[in-house]
Amino acid sequence: MRKIKIGIIGTGSISDAHLQSYEQNDRADLTAVCDLNEERARLKAKKYGAAKVYSDYRELLNDDEIDAVSICTWNNTHAEIAIAALENGKHVLVEKPLSKTLDEALKVKKAVENSGKVLQVGFVRRYDNNIHILKKFIDNGDLGAIYYAKASSLRRLGNPGGWFSDKDISGGGPLLDIGVHIIDLCWYLMGRPKVKSISGNTYSQLGNRSNIQNLSFYKAADYNPTKNTIEDLANAIIRFDNGASLVVDVSYTLHAQKDESIIKLYGDRGGAEIDPEFKIITEKYNTILNITPQVDSAGFDFTSGFQNEIDGFISSCLGEAEPLSSVDDGVEMMKILTAIYESSKKGSEIQFDIEKVQI
Numbered sequence: 001m002r003k004i005k006i007g008i009i010g011t012g013s014i015s016d017a018h019l020q021s022y023e024q025n026d027r028a029d030l031t032a033v034c035d036l037n038e039e040r041a042r043l044k045a046k047k048y049g050a051a052k053v054y055s056d057y058r059e060l061l062n063d064d065e066i067d068a069v070s071i072c073t074w075n076n077t078h079a080e081i082a083i084a085a086l087e088n089g090k091h092v093l094v095e096k097p098l099s100k101t102l103d104e105a106l107k108v109k110k111a112v113e114n115s116g117k118v119l120q121v122g123f124v125r126r127y128d129n130n131i132h133i134l135k136k137f138i139d140n141g142d143l144g145a146i147y148y149a150k151a152s153s154l155r156r157l158g159n160p161g162g163w164f165s166d167k168d169i170s171g172g173g174p175l176l177d178i179g180v181h182i183i184d185l186c187w188y189l190m191g192r193p194k195v196k197s198i199s200g201n202t203y204s205q206l207g208n209r210s211n212i213q214n215l216s217f218y219k220a221a222d223y224n225p226t227k228n229t230i231e232d233l234a235n236a237i238i239r240f241d242n243g244a245s246l247v248v249d250v251s252y253t254l255h256a257q258k259d260e261s262i263i264k265l266y267g268d269r270g271g272a273e274i275d276p277e278f279k280i281i282t283e284k285y286n287t288i289l290n291i292t293p294q295v296d297s298a299g300f301d302f303t304s305g306f307q308n309e310i311d312g313f314i315s316s317c318l319g320e321a322e323p324l325s326s327v328d329d330g331v332e333m334m335k336i337l338t339a340i341y342e343s344s345k346k347g348s349e350i351q352f353d354i355e356k357v358q359i
Contacts, residue, residue: 004091004317007032007066009057009081010073011044012221014095017302018070019048021310028314034060057081061088068118068317071095074163075171079104086115091317093310095122096180097337098330100171105334112327118316120309120323121330125185127308128300130278133293137272137280138189144269146190150247151182154260155217159208159252162220165228173230175202176337179250182263183238184325184333185274186246189265192329193240199349200236200340206253207232236340275299 006022008015011033022028032052035041045053054060060069061084068091071081079099085092086108098121099105112119125131137143155174163169164177187193210225235249263274270282277298280291297304315321339350 001027002318003027003029004314005029005031005065005067007034007052007060007063007069007090008044008050009034009060009069009071011035011037011040012072015044015070015072017306018072018093018310019044020303021307022070023048024307025311025314027318028310031066032060032063058084061085061090066090068092068313074169075176076100076169079108082108082119083111086111086117086119089115089117091118091313093120093122093313094330096124096184096330096333097121097171097176098327098334102331102334102338105331109327109331118313118323119327119330120313120316121325121327121333122309123181123184123188123325123329123333124302124305124309125181125300126188126325127312128305129308130274130293130295130297130300131185131189132308133295134189134272134274134278134280137270138191138267142270142280142282143265143267143272145244146265146267147244148246148266149186149190149244150262150264151186152248152260152262153178153182153250154254154256155252156256156259157209157212157215157253158217158259159228159230159232160218160220161208161210161224161227162222164220165208165230167229170230172337172341173232173234174250174252175231175234175340177252179234179248180333180337182250182275183246183248183336184329185263186248186265187332187336188329189272190240190244190246191242192332193242193244195238195332195336195339195352196241197239197349197351198236198336198339198343200234200343202231202341202344203233204231205233206255209253234340234344236343238336 030050033045034054038055071094208228233251238246261275273279343350
């Protein structure tokens, strides 16, 4: 049985989800680990049994033994490393977002087309088992035409700081970090319609709230309470060319009683709730029915979601399937995300045509 030899570039916290999932796939061979912090790379390589360690991603990409890479680095390096990997004949799984800017995303797309290699974007929410189930209902017409969706991912306190809060590195705050997941998931389930217009707002009112005590939250390894150049909150109304619309809001910090995660879709024959729990709403014999599917996990299962994502990537590398989250989808997400920021900056709606944002 042929195995895909894998190199991991970047050993921050998200890399463990990749490493553990590759370890569980019997058609993947963890071969190399790379990080600017060579000691951290060595520790990860030892833990997961990778034979090779690099501190320069270019050296890893020059290793002819490597078939494919997972890019788990800072957002501002995603496009650069992805393009270099493709040019070196590697298949690529790149963590979301695909890039920091739309221009970078388009360059990655061109590199994919020129290389003939697989590029999969890390929209892990698409790979959740519950989404696979819901997609069957949608594809078979049980919800009818989905004309409205709403999604919220609101943290009362949860700015990770470090590179996450440095716009030059991250490209943005909660919109690019957590908003990308819920926007992509809704867009995917709505049938990936073309975007017609976007009206967005961003707010930087509260900072990182490092003064707050008695309530813990995740902090990046390079957390620095004095550095914060990102938004606290973003919201948007996204209109599609088929008449459907999506309303979204996301925050790292907000004067709210509790964290909130909601994803809902509404069709002309039924509806669905994904977060916080998977439910389907329909009607029969003039009676509204709330359907609770009997599944292993009522909400998003992080572990199985990543396992499915990695398994799908390996299958794509072996030529068995097309990526579920392609470079084209990554480009479309960057169009949406950058337009939300642009709309907020200009204080006006952004209009789209098929190929580009019209401002």
